[in-house]
Amino acid sequence: METTLLYVIAALGVSIVVNILLKKLGVSQIIGYILTGTIIVYAFDLRDISSSHTLEMVGEFGIVFLMFTIGLEISLAKMGTMKKEIFGNGLMQVSFTALLVYLIAYYGFSLPLQTSLIIALSFSLSSTAVVLSYLKSSKEIYRPYGQISTGILVFQDIAVIPILILIGFMTSEANESLYIIISNTLFSVLLVLVLLFIVGKKMMTWLLHFSASSEVEELFMGSVLFIVISASLLAHYMGFTYSLGAFIAGMIIAETKYHHKVESDIAPFKDILLGTFFVVVGMKIDVMVFIDNIFFIVGAFVGVAILKSLTIYGLLRMTSSHRRSLKAALALSQVGEFSFVIFALASMGGLIEDELAQLLVLIVIFSMMVTPFFISKIGIFVEYISGKQDVVEDMSALSARKNHVIIAGYGVVGKFVTSFLDDLGASYVIIDNSHKHVMQAINDGHEAYLGDASKNSILDAIHVDTASSVIVTLDNPEKKRLICEAITNHTKNVNLIVKVISLEEKNSLKDLNIAVMVDGKVEVARVLVERMSSCHFKLKY
Known part of the structure; x- marks a missing residue:
């Protein structure tokens, strides 16, 4: 038992030292672990086991x-x-x-x-x-x-x-x-x-x-x-x-x-x-x-x-x-x-x-x-x-960004959102997990990054803590919930605005701290009534 413990402690110590040295050289820690195994075997003559x-x-x-x-x-x-x-x-x-x-x-x-x-x-x-x-x-x-x-x-x-x-x-x-x-x-x-x-x-x-x-x-x-x-x-x-x-x-x-x-x-x-x-x-x-x-x-x-x-x-x-x-x-x-x-x-x-x-x-x-x-x-x-660069994924440019709007998804709705934000002169960035969508956003002249907004590492990189709002425009209910869960767990200080497509989906998201849920069908109905009232008013007078 004591001998086994000695081998474990030796392997732990060797792996730490080797990986620290390799880390400074920019070498993967996998190499450090493999070298550790070889060193331990020959240091303690363990080739039989x-x-x-x-x-x-x-x-x-x-x-x-x-x-x-x-x-x-x-x-x-x-x-x-x-x-x-x-x-x-x-x-x-x-x-x-x-x-x-x-x-x-x-x-x-x-x-x-x-x-x-x-x-x-x-x-x-x-x-x-x-x-x-x-x-x-x-x-x-x-x-x-x-x-x-x-x-x-x-x-x-x-x-x-x-x-x-x-x-x-x-x-x-x-x-x-x-x-x-x-x-x-x-x-x-x-x-x-x-x-x-x-x-x-x-x-x-x-x-x-x-x-x-x-x-x-x-x-x-x-x-x-x-x-x-x-x-x-x-x-x-x-x-x-x-x-x-x-x-x-x-x-x-x-x-x-x-x-x-x-x-x-x-x-x-x-x-x-x-x-x-x-x-x-x-x-x-x-x-x-x-x-x-x-x-x-x-x-x-x-x-x-x-x-x-x-x-x-x-x-x-x-x-x-x-x-x-x-x-x-x-x-x-x-x-x-x-x-x-x-x-x-x-x-x-x-x-x-x-x-x-x-x-x-x-x-x-x-x-x-x-x-x-x-x-x-x-x-x-x-x-x-x-002979050409791929879509840019370096998010270091966001390090000093504050009070910006984050748009999750650059589909049809996402494109309209950017258009309205441009009219308001608001600062925003786009995050999307689709390479195709990110390339479209970049070609349209927007600041866009490839990444999964349901991952904490991505949320850290786009500085969701200092953002003024996050607008989620995705259609996929499962992915939408994952993103909303990740954001609400990550920070309580951001306004989360989410597009929903049905009452069932709206009810399924009620347990999350979402500031505003926009039901597309309800909004269309509201606009239709407003337009009808406007036409009725004009005809009457």
């Missing part, structure tokens, strides 16, 4: 909590709007990338069929941990290319399930027929969805309601942890990944009013466990094997990155712009962490040689180490290649 199943499970829960927070961003309604990104782009990306890698491995390197298939499926996956961590921290997850990348990553996590089933079928221990395996899997999928979306949704909502009403933060936090871990264990018990259960739980909570509180409360646990995951990754590095095969590892990574980038770009270019396609392709060019699981199972099942499996693991680790260095430079690279 670096492949510990318990240690890997602890690290895997970093991915679990990351996927839970991603689920909070993607409700069922939003997943319906992201069908193309998830099931269209995602399916094509995994299928075509796997096919190309398989052909190269089988015909180019003369590897066995089963080995080539496993490598192809593994290399078709990208790193959820690295890419989504960057997209969330940089707020680029709300940009079009970030949404495309997120959709593909979600599909990749779903695709892990049939990949693991296929490996189980190919191993010598798989005595059941493929029909029985698929039937059992489909039954398990149906059971998990029923338990989580029907039974689980009611239980989650009830538990969050009563723990929140108790006004004891520890009870609410405990309820959230219970929900995440229970959903993860249920999914794993039914034969799926832990992270899939957590992702579904996040999607369910995303449709409740506790969405923002859960997201802020769970963040420290997610960050700590995600750091642990990368420490475990660093512990898997065999420095001598890496040095002896460095040219092969680097060459394989470069080849895979180029192949994946070209494939993803070509597929996305059919439906998206050049810039979005190129950014998403470069962001997803690395090999993902789920490849560790695939290579481990394949090695244990005798489907791939141990030495080759170790080299492949090192390629994955090198890929995850290099990615944080270049993923933050993708925007600069694409701007250099394209």
Whole structure:
């Protein structure tokens, strides 16, 4: 026990020192955690426990909590709007990338069929941990290319399930027929969805309601942890990944009013466990094997990155712009962490040689180490290649802004609002989550920024605390409520004016501190009566 505590304290101390140094150099903290794992292994000669199943499970829960927070961003309604990104782009990306890698491995390197298939499926996956961590921290997850990348990553996590089933079928221990395996899997999928979306949704909502009403933060936090871990264990018990259960739980909570509180409360646990995951990754590095095969590892990574980038770009270019396609392709060019699981199972099942499996693991680790260095430079690279700047997202110009009007949404109503504010000579800024709308506003000569007004970081950036008013012009009721909740929770000193389209929507927003709710139908009726009275007056006299 004392020895274990020594290792934990040493890892904590090393990670702090390393990350402080790397932070000053502008290097991602992911690299610091990976280096910490490698340093600890060699400092205390822990190479025998670096492949510990318990240690890997602890690290895997970093991915679990990351996927839970991603689920909070993607409700069922939003997943319906992201069908193309998830099931269209995602399916094509995994299928075509796997096919190309398989052909190269089988015909180019003369590897066995089963080995080539496993490598192809593994290399078709990208790193959820690295890419989504960057997209969330940089707020680029709300940009079009970030949404495309997120959709593909979600599909990749779903695709892990049939990949693991296929490996189980190919191993010598798989005595059941493929029909029985698929039937059992489909039954398990149906059971998990029923338990989580029907039974689980009611239980989650009830538990969050009563723990929140108790006004004891520890009870609410405990309820959230219970929900995440229970959903993860249920999914794993039914034969799926832990992270899939957590992702579904996040999607369910995303449709409740506790969405923002859960997201802020769970963040420290997610960050700590995600750091642990990368420490475990660093512990898997065999420095001598890496040095002896460095040219092969680097060459394989470069080849895979180029192949994946070209494939993803070509597929996305059919439906998206050049810039979005190129950014998403470069962001997803690395090999993902789920490849560790695939290579481990394949090695244990005798489907791939141990030495080759170790080299492949090192390629994955090198890929995850290099990615944080270049993923933050993708925007600069694409701007250099394209020869033009993307929509401006730097909000530093708002640092001294006071008594300004914030317009949330630049649709039809938003355009009329800017016109009337121009007549009044009022100072205003536009915030919209649509890249298209922001570009339209900028082209119309307005000051506009790309961002999600339901996020506290965006509200801080546009200085909602010092604004005179916020006018919400969106049509989507769910998004409108999220924005209003975020603003009323963020500040009590701003006049919030919201457009509503029905009495039901107006009643649903009554619990929020909204200064004025403008019902479009009521206002039209009022104007019609006023015009009728004016005409009647003129005719009479």
